[in-house]
Amino acid sequence: MAVHKKLNRAKFQCETCTKKYGYNHRRFMRCGYVPVADWRKAGADAGYLAGCPIREPDTCPGYTTKLAEVAEVATAWAWWEKGQLGMRADVPNALAELVSLFNGEIVSARSYYLDETKKKG
Numbered sequence: 001m002a003v004h005k006k007l008n009r010a011k012f013q014c015e016t017c018t019k020k021y022g023y024n025h026r027r028f029m030r031c032g033y034v035p036v037a038d039w040r041k042a043g044a045d046a047g048y049l050a051g052c053p054i055r056e057p058d059t060c061p062g063y064t065t066k067l068a069e070v071a072e073v074a075t076a077w078a079w080w081e082k083g084q085l086g087m088r089a090d091v092p093n094a095l096a097e098l099v100s101l102f103n104g105e106i107v108s109a110r111s112y113y114l115d116e117t118k119k120k121g
Contacts, residue, residue: 012062032063073098077106 014033017026023034030039064070076099079085085099 012060012065014062014066017060017062026060029060030058031060073102077102 014031017029017031018033021029027034027038028040073095076085076088076091076095079088080099080103085091085096
């Protein structure tokens with residue numbers, strides 16, 4: 001899926017972001033490496049995450065995509081999309097439910113991008 005044109009890709013790559021942007025900037029992004037107590041509240045600034053499609057994330061998307069739990073669900077979703085999730089030896093019910101939620105978010109994002117494309121003609 002293409003990255004939204006308004007988003008600065010460097011902001012969502014932790015290695016680049018931590019070198020390029022200062023602490024204050026990253027607290028507006030709600031960086032996972034910044035203590036939650038230092039984060040700016042959602043909507044406090046029209047700010048750095050305002051260009052994100054759909055809604056402003058609770059935590060920086062670059063950080064959350066690196067979490068092991070997210071990677072596990074994304075991998076399981078890839079198996080599920082091919083109809084092969086049942087081939088995995090152990091698929092806990094919780095993982096199956098998370099795959100369903102993950103798929104719902106992907107469908108929402110795809111719909112958003114299709115709508116935006118139609119608006120631009």
